[in-house]
Amino acid sequence: MSEQHDYLVPEPHRRADTRSARRLERLSSRAQEVDRALAAVSEGTG
Helix, strand or coil: CHHHHHHHCHHHHHHHHHHHHHHHHHHHHHHHHHHHHHHHHHHHHC
C-alpha cells in the first residue's frame, strides 16, 4: 500500500506545490508592499 501511495502522490502533489509557490510569491510581494506602505505611514505620522 505504501509503495502504491508513494507512486500515486507525486503528480498532484507537485501541481499543488507549484500553485502554493505562486500564491506564496504573490502573498510575499503583497506583504512587502504593505510593509512599505505601513513604514511610510508610520514615518509620516511619527
